[in-house]
Amino acid sequence: MYPILLNSPLFRGLTLEELTHLFSLVKHQIRHFRSGELLAQAGDPVDKAILLMEGRLQGEMVDFAGNSLKIEELDPPQMVAAAFLYGPKNKFPVFLNAKTDGKILIILKKEFTDMLSLESRVMVNYINIVSGKAQFLSGKITFLSLRTIKEKIAYYILQMVKSGGNNYVAIDQTQTNLAELFGVTRPSLSRTIQEMEKQDIFTWSRDNIVIKDLKKLNSILGR
Amino acid sequence: MYPILLNSPLFRGLTLEELTHLFSLVKHQIRHFRSGELLAQAGDPVDKAILLMEGRLQGEMVDFAGNSLKIEELDPPQMVAAAFLYGPKNKFPVFLNAKTDGKILIILKKEFTDMLSLESRVMVNYINIVSGKAQFLSGKITFLSLRTIKEKIAYYILQMVKSGGNNYVAIDQTQTNLAELFGVTRPSLSRTIQEMEKQDIFTWSRDNIVIKDLKKLNSILGR
Protein backbone atom coordinates (compact mmCIF):
# COMPACT_ATOMS: atom_id res chain seq x y z
CA MET A 1 0.00 0.00 0.00
CA TYR A 2 2.61 2.57 0.93
CA PRO A 3 4.57 2.48 -2.34
CA ILE A 4 1.58 3.97 -4.16
CA LEU A 5 1.46 6.80 -1.70
CA LEU A 6 5.14 7.60 -2.12
CA ASN A 7 4.29 8.89 -5.58
CA SER A 8 1.41 10.97 -4.34
CA PRO A 9 1.64 14.76 -4.36
CA LEU A 10 0.90 14.74 -0.64
CA PHE A 11 3.76 12.49 0.44
CA ARG A 12 6.27 13.43 -2.21
CA GLY A 13 9.79 13.70 -0.83
CA LEU A 14 9.31 11.23 2.00
CA THR A 15 11.16 7.95 2.17
CA LEU A 16 9.30 4.70 2.63
CA GLU A 17 10.58 4.53 6.20
CA GLU A 18 9.38 8.03 7.00
CA LEU A 19 5.99 7.34 5.50
CA THR A 20 5.65 4.06 7.36
CA HIS A 21 6.58 5.78 10.57
CA LEU A 22 4.10 8.56 9.92
CA PHE A 23 1.30 6.09 9.35
CA SER A 24 2.13 4.29 12.56
CA LEU A 25 1.36 7.53 14.36
CA VAL A 26 -1.73 8.59 12.43
CA LYS A 27 -5.00 6.67 12.39
CA HIS A 28 -6.32 5.86 8.96
CA GLN A 29 -8.52 3.42 7.12
CA ILE A 30 -9.05 1.95 3.68
CA ARG A 31 -12.38 1.80 1.93
CA HIS A 32 -13.18 -0.03 -1.26
CA PHE A 33 -15.72 1.20 -3.76
CA ARG A 34 -17.47 -0.20 -6.82
CA SER A 35 -17.87 1.21 -10.29
CA GLY A 36 -20.92 3.43 -10.47
CA GLU A 37 -21.07 4.04 -6.75
CA LEU A 38 -21.92 7.55 -5.59
CA LEU A 39 -19.23 8.38 -3.04
CA ALA A 40 -20.44 11.84 -2.07
CA GLN A 41 -23.13 14.29 -2.91
CA ALA A 42 -22.75 18.00 -3.31
CA GLY A 43 -23.35 19.44 0.15
CA ASP A 44 -22.08 16.47 2.12
CA PRO A 45 -19.72 17.56 4.90
CA VAL A 46 -16.00 17.21 4.28
CA ASP A 47 -14.48 16.08 7.55
CA LYS A 48 -11.81 13.71 6.35
CA ALA A 49 -8.87 13.67 4.03
CA ILE A 50 -9.42 11.24 1.17
CA LEU A 51 -6.71 9.87 -1.05
CA LEU A 52 -7.60 7.91 -4.13
CA MET A 53 -5.35 4.84 -4.28
CA GLU A 54 -6.90 2.77 -7.04
CA GLY A 55 -9.58 3.33 -9.63
CA ARG A 56 -11.01 6.42 -11.22
CA LEU A 57 -13.40 8.98 -9.83
CA GLN A 58 -15.30 11.74 -11.51
CA GLY A 59 -16.50 14.96 -9.97
CA GLU A 60 -19.49 16.45 -11.62
CA MET A 61 -21.60 19.41 -10.85
CA VAL A 62 -25.28 19.00 -11.39
CA ASP A 63 -27.11 22.16 -12.18
CA PHE A 64 -30.60 22.76 -10.99
CA ALA A 65 -32.23 21.72 -14.21
CA GLY A 66 -30.60 18.32 -13.76
CA ASN A 67 -28.00 18.84 -16.45
CA SER A 68 -24.50 17.90 -15.55
CA LEU A 69 -21.23 19.58 -16.19
CA LYS A 70 -18.21 17.41 -15.84
CA ILE A 71 -15.63 19.17 -13.77
CA GLU A 72 -12.74 16.85 -13.38
CA GLU A 73 -11.61 13.30 -13.39
CA LEU A 74 -9.39 11.96 -10.66
CA ASP A 75 -6.76 9.31 -10.98
CA PRO A 76 -4.60 7.86 -8.24
CA PRO A 77 -2.81 8.86 -6.19
CA GLN A 78 -4.66 12.17 -5.93
CA MET A 79 -6.47 13.74 -3.02
CA VAL A 80 -10.22 14.17 -3.17
CA ALA A 81 -11.82 17.49 -2.27
CA ALA A 82 -8.48 18.67 -0.92
CA ALA A 83 -9.52 22.32 -0.94
CA PHE A 84 -12.63 21.70 1.11
CA LEU A 85 -11.12 20.20 4.23
CA TYR A 86 -10.11 23.57 5.64
CA GLY A 87 -11.47 27.04 5.00
CA PRO A 88 -14.93 28.34 5.81
CA LYS A 89 -17.14 25.96 3.83
CA ASN A 90 -16.39 22.29 4.42
CA LYS A 91 -18.86 20.80 2.00
CA PHE A 92 -18.47 18.77 -1.14
CA PRO A 93 -18.92 21.07 -4.13
CA VAL A 94 -19.66 18.26 -6.56
CA PHE A 95 -21.12 14.83 -6.91
CA LEU A 96 -18.42 12.22 -6.69
CA ASN A 97 -18.95 9.12 -8.79
CA ALA A 98 -16.82 6.03 -9.17
CA LYS A 99 -16.04 5.30 -12.80
CA THR A 100 -14.34 2.01 -11.92
CA ASP A 101 -13.79 -0.20 -8.89
CA GLY A 102 -11.09 1.07 -6.57
CA LYS A 103 -10.11 2.07 -3.07
CA ILE A 104 -9.53 5.19 -1.03
CA LEU A 105 -7.46 6.00 2.04
CA ILE A 106 -9.30 7.96 4.69
CA ILE A 107 -7.80 10.10 7.44
CA LEU A 108 -10.08 12.04 9.76
CA LYS A 109 -9.53 15.78 9.78
CA LYS A 110 -8.18 15.92 13.29
CA GLU A 111 -5.65 13.21 12.55
CA PHE A 112 -4.79 14.87 9.27
CA THR A 113 -4.14 18.15 11.01
CA ASP A 114 -1.83 16.37 13.43
CA MET A 115 -0.03 14.86 10.50
CA LEU A 116 0.55 18.27 8.93
CA SER A 117 2.23 19.51 12.08
CA LEU A 118 4.24 16.31 12.44
CA GLU A 119 5.69 16.57 8.95
CA SER A 120 6.32 20.00 7.51
CA ARG A 121 7.11 18.54 4.11
CA VAL A 122 3.61 17.10 3.99
CA MET A 123 2.28 20.48 4.99
CA VAL A 124 4.13 22.20 2.15
CA ASN A 125 2.93 19.53 -0.23
CA TYR A 126 -0.59 20.09 0.94
CA ILE A 127 -0.32 23.84 0.34
CA ASN A 128 0.84 23.08 -3.16
CA ILE A 129 -2.09 20.76 -3.72
CA VAL A 130 -4.69 23.21 -2.51
CA SER A 131 -3.09 26.02 -4.49
CA GLY A 132 -3.14 23.80 -7.54
CA LYS A 133 -6.84 23.17 -7.05
CA ALA A 134 -7.53 26.87 -6.85
CA GLN A 135 -5.53 27.38 -9.99
CA PHE A 136 -7.40 24.64 -11.77
CA LEU A 137 -10.71 26.21 -10.81
CA SER A 138 -9.46 29.59 -11.93
CA GLY A 139 -8.65 28.15 -15.33
CA LYS A 140 -12.08 26.57 -15.43
CA ILE A 141 -13.60 29.98 -14.90
CA THR A 142 -11.54 31.44 -17.71
CA PHE A 143 -12.92 28.72 -19.89
CA LEU A 144 -16.54 29.06 -18.78
CA SER A 145 -16.30 32.80 -19.35
CA LEU A 146 -15.76 32.29 -23.04
CA ARG A 147 -19.01 33.35 -24.62
CA THR A 148 -19.49 31.39 -27.79
CA ILE A 149 -18.96 27.75 -28.65
CA LYS A 150 -16.49 28.83 -31.33
CA GLU A 151 -14.39 30.52 -28.69
CA LYS A 152 -14.46 27.45 -26.52
CA ILE A 153 -13.38 25.22 -29.37
CA ALA A 154 -10.61 27.61 -30.36
CA TYR A 155 -9.39 27.90 -26.79
CA TYR A 156 -9.50 24.15 -26.30
CA ILE A 157 -7.53 23.42 -29.44
CA LEU A 158 -4.96 26.11 -28.77
CA GLN A 159 -4.41 24.75 -25.27
CA MET A 160 -3.79 21.32 -26.71
CA VAL A 161 -1.48 22.67 -29.37
CA LYS A 162 0.56 24.53 -26.78
CA SER A 163 1.26 21.37 -24.85
CA GLY A 164 1.74 19.38 -28.04
CA GLY A 165 3.63 21.75 -30.28
CA ASN A 166 2.45 21.12 -33.83
CA ASN A 167 -0.57 21.84 -35.95
CA TYR A 168 -1.80 18.40 -35.05
CA VAL A 169 -3.78 17.56 -31.95
CA ALA A 170 -4.75 14.10 -30.76
CA ILE A 171 -8.16 13.85 -29.12
CA ASP A 172 -9.01 11.26 -26.54
CA GLN A 173 -12.45 12.65 -25.90
CA THR A 174 -15.68 12.04 -27.73
CA GLN A 175 -17.71 15.00 -28.88
CA THR A 176 -20.35 13.91 -26.45
CA ASN A 177 -17.81 14.21 -23.66
CA LEU A 178 -16.50 17.51 -24.90
CA ALA A 179 -19.97 18.98 -25.12
CA GLU A 180 -20.44 18.11 -21.48
CA LEU A 181 -17.08 19.60 -20.62
CA PHE A 182 -17.94 22.78 -22.49
CA GLY A 183 -21.34 23.03 -20.92
CA VAL A 184 -23.16 23.02 -24.28
CA THR A 185 -25.37 20.51 -26.04
CA ARG A 186 -23.90 17.91 -28.28
CA PRO A 187 -25.70 18.87 -31.52
CA SER A 188 -24.68 22.48 -31.02
CA LEU A 189 -21.06 21.48 -30.64
CA SER A 190 -21.22 19.27 -33.68
CA ARG A 191 -22.82 22.00 -35.77
CA THR A 192 -20.22 24.54 -34.74
CA ILE A 193 -17.40 22.13 -35.55
CA GLN A 194 -18.87 21.64 -39.03
CA GLU A 195 -19.05 25.38 -39.54
CA MET A 196 -15.44 25.85 -38.57
CA GLU A 197 -14.40 23.05 -40.88
CA LYS A 198 -16.24 24.73 -43.74
CA GLN A 199 -14.29 27.89 -42.96
CA ASP A 200 -11.11 25.85 -43.44
CA ILE A 201 -9.93 26.48 -39.91
CA PHE A 202 -9.25 22.83 -39.18
CA THR A 203 -10.27 19.30 -40.03
CA TRP A 204 -11.74 17.30 -37.17
CA SER A 205 -11.77 13.56 -37.40
CA ARG A 206 -12.52 10.97 -34.75
CA ASP A 207 -9.18 10.92 -33.09
CA ASN A 208 -7.36 14.02 -34.18
CA ILE A 209 -7.59 17.61 -35.28
CA VAL A 210 -5.39 19.13 -37.96
CA ILE A 211 -5.15 22.88 -37.88
CA LYS A 212 -5.30 24.43 -41.32
CA ASP A 213 -5.41 28.11 -40.42
CA LEU A 214 -3.81 29.05 -37.13
CA LYS A 215 -4.40 32.76 -37.74
CA LYS A 216 -8.14 32.34 -38.01
CA LEU A 217 -8.12 30.17 -34.93
CA ASN A 218 -6.31 32.84 -32.98
CA SER A 219 -8.45 35.63 -34.31
CA ILE A 220 -11.55 33.97 -32.86
CA LEU A 221 -10.05 34.71 -29.47
CA GLY A 222 -9.17 38.22 -30.59
CA ARG A 223 -5.44 37.73 -30.74
CA MET B 1 1.00 49.50 10.72
CA TYR B 2 0.89 46.25 12.66
CA PRO B 3 -2.52 46.74 14.30
CA ILE B 4 -4.17 46.50 10.90
CA LEU B 5 -2.45 43.20 10.27
CA LEU B 6 -3.58 41.74 13.59
CA ASN B 7 -7.07 41.61 12.14
CA SER B 8 -5.94 39.99 8.93
CA PRO B 9 -6.84 36.37 8.22
CA LEU B 10 -3.17 35.59 7.82
CA PHE B 11 -2.02 36.77 11.24
CA ARG B 12 -5.16 36.01 13.18
CA GLY B 13 -4.40 34.61 16.61
CA LEU B 14 -1.03 36.32 17.03
CA THR B 15 -0.40 38.95 19.64
CA LEU B 16 1.07 42.31 18.72
CA GLU B 17 4.35 41.25 20.31
CA GLU B 18 4.49 38.03 18.33
CA LEU B 19 3.68 39.83 15.12
CA THR B 20 6.29 42.50 15.76
CA HIS B 21 8.85 39.85 16.50
CA LEU B 22 7.94 37.98 13.35
CA PHE B 23 8.36 41.07 11.24
CA SER B 24 11.74 41.75 12.77
CA LEU B 25 12.84 38.40 11.35
CA VAL B 26 11.21 38.61 7.94
CA LYS B 27 12.10 41.17 5.27
CA HIS B 28 9.15 43.10 3.92
CA GLN B 29 8.25 46.37 2.24
CA ILE B 30 5.34 48.74 1.81
CA ARG B 31 4.17 50.05 -1.53
CA HIS B 32 1.65 52.79 -2.11
CA PHE B 33 -0.67 52.83 -5.08
CA ARG B 34 -3.03 55.31 -6.69
CA SER B 35 -6.65 54.96 -7.72
CA GLY B 36 -6.92 53.59 -11.22
CA GLU B 37 -3.45 52.11 -11.19
CA LEU B 38 -3.01 48.70 -12.81
CA LEU B 39 -1.14 46.67 -10.21
CA ALA B 40 -0.80 43.45 -12.14
CA GLN B 41 -1.78 41.96 -15.44
CA ALA B 42 -3.06 38.47 -16.03
CA GLY B 43 0.03 36.40 -16.69
CA ASP B 44 2.43 38.39 -14.53
CA PRO B 45 4.52 36.14 -12.31
CA VAL B 46 3.46 35.80 -8.69
CA ASP B 47 6.65 35.67 -6.65
CA LYS B 48 5.65 37.61 -3.58
CA ALA B 49 2.98 37.58 -0.93
CA ILE B 50 0.88 40.72 -1.11
CA LEU B 51 -1.34 41.98 1.67
CA LEU B 52 -3.73 44.82 1.05
CA MET B 53 -3.49 47.24 3.97
CA GLU B 54 -5.47 50.23 2.75
CA GLY B 55 -7.71 50.96 -0.20
CA ARG B 56 -9.73 48.79 -2.48
CA LEU B 57 -8.64 46.56 -5.31
CA GLN B 58 -10.62 44.79 -7.97
CA GLY B 59 -9.69 41.65 -9.82
CA GLU B 60 -11.21 41.31 -13.21
CA MET B 61 -10.85 38.79 -15.89
CA VAL B 62 -10.76 40.12 -19.40
CA ASP B 63 -11.98 37.75 -22.01
CA PHE B 64 -10.52 37.68 -25.43
CA ALA B 65 -13.18 39.79 -27.00
CA GLY B 66 -12.20 42.56 -24.59
CA ASN B 67 -15.25 42.16 -22.42
CA SER B 68 -14.65 42.05 -18.74
CA LEU B 69 -16.10 39.87 -16.08
CA LYS B 70 -15.70 41.17 -12.59
CA ILE B 71 -14.47 38.42 -10.33
CA GLU B 72 -13.94 39.88 -6.93
CA GLU B 73 -13.31 42.99 -4.95
CA LEU B 74 -10.71 43.06 -2.26
CA ASP B 75 -10.78 45.05 0.92
CA PRO B 76 -8.12 45.25 3.60
CA PRO B 77 -6.64 43.38 5.24
CA GLN B 78 -6.86 40.61 2.65
CA MET B 79 -4.15 38.78 0.75
CA VAL B 80 -3.85 39.27 -2.97
CA ALA B 81 -3.52 36.27 -5.27
CA ALA B 82 -2.96 34.06 -2.24
CA ALA B 83 -3.66 30.87 -4.15
CA PHE B 84 -1.10 31.63 -6.83
CA LEU B 85 2.03 31.92 -4.74
CA TYR B 86 2.48 28.16 -4.50
CA GLY B 87 1.31 25.36 -6.73
CA PRO B 88 2.26 24.72 -10.33
CA LYS B 89 1.22 27.94 -12.03
CA ASN B 90 2.52 31.07 -10.34
CA LYS B 91 0.86 33.63 -12.55
CA PHE B 92 -1.76 36.25 -11.92
CA PRO B 93 -5.10 34.96 -13.17
CA VAL B 94 -6.73 38.38 -13.37
CA PHE B 95 -6.06 42.02 -13.98
CA LEU B 96 -5.64 43.81 -10.70
CA ASN B 97 -6.87 47.37 -10.61
CA ALA B 98 -6.85 49.92 -7.82
CA LYS B 99 -10.29 51.37 -7.18
CA THR B 100 -8.93 53.85 -4.64
CA ASP B 101 -5.59 55.03 -3.30
CA GLY B 102 -4.03 52.64 -0.83
CA LYS B 103 -1.03 50.60 0.17
CA ILE B 104 0.16 47.02 0.14
CA LEU B 105 2.63 45.02 2.18
CA ILE B 106 5.00 42.89 0.14
CA ILE B 107 6.93 39.83 1.29
CA LEU B 108 9.05 37.93 -1.20
CA LYS B 109 8.14 34.27 -1.60
CA LYS B 110 11.31 32.95 -0.05
CA GLU B 111 10.85 35.11 3.03
CA PHE B 112 7.19 34.20 3.15
CA THR B 113 8.02 30.52 3.10
CA ASP B 114 10.41 31.06 5.98
CA MET B 115 7.66 32.83 7.85
CA LEU B 116 5.31 29.91 7.42
CA SER B 117 7.81 27.54 9.00
CA LEU B 118 8.60 30.02 11.76
CA GLU B 119 4.97 30.35 12.79
CA SER B 120 2.73 27.35 12.39
CA ARG B 121 -0.34 29.40 13.26
CA VAL B 122 0.38 31.58 10.24
CA MET B 123 0.77 28.44 8.17
CA VAL B 124 -2.62 27.14 9.29
CA ASN B 125 -4.13 30.53 8.60
CA TYR B 126 -2.62 30.48 5.16
CA ILE B 127 -4.09 27.05 4.42
CA ASN B 128 -7.46 28.40 5.45
CA ILE B 129 -7.06 31.38 3.16
CA VAL B 130 -6.07 29.35 0.14
CA SER B 131 -8.83 26.84 0.81
CA GLY B 132 -11.27 29.72 1.07
CA LYS B 133 -10.13 31.01 -2.31
CA ALA B 134 -10.66 27.64 -3.89
CA GLN B 135 -14.10 27.49 -2.34
CA PHE B 136 -14.93 30.95 -3.61
CA LEU B 137 -13.89 29.98 -7.11
CA SER B 138 -15.88 26.79 -6.86
CA GLY B 139 -18.97 28.82 -5.99
CA LYS B 140 -18.23 31.10 -8.91
CA ILE B 141 -18.26 28.08 -11.18
CA THR B 142 -21.58 26.96 -9.78
CA PHE B 143 -22.89 30.38 -10.64
CA LEU B 144 -21.39 30.54 -14.11
CA SER B 145 -22.78 27.10 -14.83
CA LEU B 146 -26.32 28.35 -14.46
CA ARG B 147 -27.63 28.40 -17.97
CA THR B 148 -30.23 31.10 -18.22
CA ILE B 149 -30.33 34.66 -16.97
CA LYS B 150 -33.47 33.81 -15.02
CA GLU B 151 -31.58 31.13 -13.16
CA LYS B 152 -28.78 33.54 -12.35
CA ILE B 153 -31.18 36.13 -11.04
CA ALA B 154 -33.02 33.56 -8.94
CA TYR B 155 -29.80 32.17 -7.55
CA TYR B 156 -28.48 35.63 -6.78
CA ILE B 157 -31.62 36.70 -4.95
CA LEU B 158 -31.89 33.46 -2.99
CA GLN B 159 -28.28 33.79 -1.90
CA MET B 160 -28.98 37.28 -0.63
CA VAL B 161 -32.15 36.18 1.12
CA LYS B 162 -30.33 33.36 2.86
CA SER B 163 -27.83 35.74 4.40
CA GLY B 164 -30.52 38.34 5.08
CA GLY B 165 -33.47 36.26 6.20
CA ASN B 166 -36.60 37.99 4.92
CA ASN B 167 -38.44 38.41 1.68
CA TYR B 168 -36.65 41.70 1.29
CA VAL B 169 -33.21 42.12 -0.21
CA ALA B 170 -31.17 45.30 -0.28
CA ILE B 171 -29.10 45.82 -3.41
CA ASP B 172 -25.92 47.82 -3.46
CA GLN B 173 -25.18 47.03 -7.06
CA THR B 174 -26.40 48.71 -10.19
CA GLN B 175 -27.90 46.58 -12.90
CA THR B 176 -24.95 47.55 -15.04
CA ASN B 177 -22.66 46.05 -12.44
CA LEU B 178 -24.77 42.97 -11.99
CA ALA B 179 -24.83 42.33 -15.71
CA GLU B 180 -21.06 42.37 -15.65
CA LEU B 181 -21.01 40.06 -12.65
CA PHE B 182 -23.40 37.68 -14.39
CA GLY B 183 -21.49 37.76 -17.62
CA VAL B 184 -24.49 38.94 -19.63
CA THR B 185 -25.37 42.18 -21.36
CA ARG B 186 -27.17 44.92 -19.54
CA PRO B 187 -30.29 45.14 -21.74
CA SER B 188 -30.74 41.38 -21.53
CA LEU B 189 -30.60 41.52 -17.76
CA SER B 190 -33.05 44.39 -17.67
CA ARG B 191 -35.44 42.61 -19.99
CA THR B 192 -35.35 39.45 -17.94
CA ILE B 193 -35.97 41.37 -14.73
CA GLN B 194 -39.03 42.98 -16.31
CA GLU B 195 -40.34 39.58 -17.38
CA MET B 196 -39.96 38.18 -13.91
CA GLU B 197 -41.71 41.19 -12.44
CA LYS B 198 -44.60 40.66 -14.84
CA GLN B 199 -44.80 37.09 -13.58
CA ASP B 200 -45.22 38.53 -10.07
CA ILE B 201 -42.10 36.82 -8.79
CA PHE B 202 -40.67 39.98 -7.24
CA THR B 203 -40.58 43.72 -7.51
CA TRP B 204 -37.20 45.21 -8.28
CA SER B 205 -36.57 48.83 -7.49
CA ARG B 206 -33.36 50.78 -7.44
CA ASP B 207 -32.14 49.78 -4.05
CA ASN B 208 -34.13 46.74 -3.06
CA ILE B 209 -35.95 43.65 -4.16
CA VAL B 210 -39.16 42.43 -2.58
CA ILE B 211 -39.94 38.79 -3.18
CA LYS B 212 -43.60 38.18 -3.92
CA ASP B 213 -43.52 34.50 -4.80
CA LEU B 214 -40.77 32.48 -3.20
CA LYS B 215 -42.09 29.23 -4.64
CA LYS B 216 -41.79 30.43 -8.21
CA LEU B 217 -38.32 31.74 -7.47
CA ASN B 218 -37.25 28.36 -6.15
CA SER B 219 -38.90 26.47 -8.96
CA ILE B 220 -36.73 28.31 -11.48
CA LEU B 221 -33.81 26.48 -9.93
CA GLY B 222 -35.76 23.27 -9.98
CA ARG B 223 -36.27 22.99 -6.25
Add this chain to the structure above:
DNA sequence: CTTAATCTGTAACATTTGTTACATTTACAT
Protein backbone atom coordinates in the same frame (compact mmCIF):
# COMPACT_ATOMS: atom_id res chain seq x y z
C1' DC C 1 -31.36 74.66 -9.24
C1' DT C 2 -29.13 73.24 -13.28
C1' DT C 3 -26.37 70.40 -15.83
C1' DA C 4 -23.94 66.44 -16.96
C1' DA C 5 -23.13 61.79 -16.24
C1' DT C 6 -24.89 57.49 -15.21
C1' DC C 7 -28.42 54.21 -14.96
C1' DT C 8 -32.57 52.11 -16.62
C1' DG C 9 -36.49 50.89 -19.81
C1' DT C 10 -37.58 49.55 -24.20
C1' DA C 11 -37.87 47.96 -28.93
C1' DA C 12 -36.58 45.85 -33.43
C1' DC C 13 -33.73 42.81 -35.21
C1' DA C 14 -29.67 39.52 -35.62
C1' DT C 15 -27.24 35.77 -33.81
C1' DT C 16 -26.39 31.92 -31.16
C1' DT C 17 -27.74 28.04 -28.92
C1' DG C 18 -31.04 24.64 -27.43
C1' DT C 19 -34.55 20.97 -28.64
C1' DT C 20 -36.04 17.14 -30.88
C1' DA C 21 -35.88 13.69 -33.99
C1' DC C 22 -33.91 10.75 -37.11
C1' DA C 23 -30.26 8.91 -40.31
C1' DT C 24 -25.67 7.42 -40.72
C1' DT C 25 -21.32 5.85 -39.25
C1' DT C 26 -18.13 3.61 -36.18
C1' DA C 27 -16.63 0.53 -32.51
C1' DC C 28 -17.05 -3.50 -30.14
C1' DA C 29 -18.48 -7.98 -28.61
C1' DT C 30 -20.06 -12.36 -29.88
Add this chain to the structure above:
DNA sequence: ATGTAAATGTAACAAATGTTACAGATTAAG
Protein backbone atom coordinates in the same frame (compact mmCIF):
# COMPACT_ATOMS: atom_id res chain seq x y z
C1' DA D 1 -19.53 -11.56 -40.21
C1' DT D 2 -23.23 -9.75 -37.62
C1' DG D 3 -25.76 -7.33 -34.44
C1' DT D 4 -25.91 -3.86 -30.98
C1' DA D 5 -24.61 0.18 -28.68
C1' DA D 6 -22.38 4.40 -28.96
C1' DA D 7 -21.01 8.35 -31.47
C1' DT D 8 -21.77 11.60 -34.98
C1' DG D 9 -24.14 14.31 -38.79
C1' DT D 10 -28.00 16.86 -39.88
C1' DA D 11 -32.18 19.55 -40.17
C1' DA D 12 -36.31 22.29 -38.79
C1' DC D 13 -37.82 24.91 -35.39
C1' DA D 14 -38.04 27.27 -30.72
C1' DA D 15 -35.99 29.91 -27.23
C1' DA D 16 -32.67 32.81 -25.24
C1' DT D 17 -29.51 36.25 -25.56
C1' DG D 18 -26.85 39.77 -27.94
C1' DT D 19 -26.73 44.26 -30.60
C1' DT D 20 -27.86 48.74 -31.34
C1' DA D 21 -30.11 52.75 -30.59
C1' DC D 22 -32.65 55.98 -28.23
C1' DA D 23 -35.59 58.05 -24.53
C1' DG D 24 -36.64 58.80 -19.88
C1' DA D 25 -35.23 58.64 -14.97
C1' DT D 26 -32.04 59.24 -11.34
C1' DT D 27 -27.95 60.78 -9.15
C1' DA D 28 -23.98 63.62 -8.31
C1' DA D 29 -21.49 67.89 -8.83
C1' DG D 30 -21.23 72.54 -9.16
